[in-house]
Amino acid sequence: EAGVVQSPRYKIIEKKQPVAFWCNPISGHNTLYWYLQNLGQGPELLIRYENEEAVDDSQLPKDRFSAERLKGVDSTLKIQPAELGDSAVYLCASSLVGPPNNEQFFGPGTRLTVL
């Protein structure tokens, strides 16, 4: 069974440019999460989807960040315009509501560098 897939793995952009990240969760997982991980820290939630509905986006900086999960499967996270402080690793995770448990599984992440 394939794990969580993310692309690209690495992205280098100039500040003020737009950037987009893509995530495909584990097949059958209806909950999808985007986390941000700064250097030396643990991941922190940006947004959580249950199916196609964003149910927790309180930590998403909505002035420049947007996300969508069309058809309740894969998801895209966008930043426009990017700032120097956005340099970080963006992680996608998925889980299944219900039995056997709500264990979350993470993709390999996208490492963003803003110059």
Added chain:
Amino acid sequence: GIQVEQSPPDLILQEGANSTLRCNFSDSVNNLQWFHQNPWGQLINLFYIPSGTKQNGRLSATTVATERYSLLYISSSQTTDSGVYFCAVGDSGNTPLVFGKGTRLSVIA
């Protein structure tokens, strides 16, 4: 929200040594996971353990939910065990995980 504290922050071991990593959390949880983040940044699931004890090879974990802590044991450590170990908790359903700051483990030959 829930607070998660991990100790020690850094740990250096000689290959073959054993170690115990601790995770304290501030409120009741129904999801607790241990991860190993390898040098390439991938978070690898080690245990899903909101309560009880589990073992997988040289690794084992125990969570005492009533006392709000979990322990990760690594026996006969190998250089490939190096990396950052994260404890993460969730308080209900599919709520997001709250991560500790991690324990950075270095195993030297």
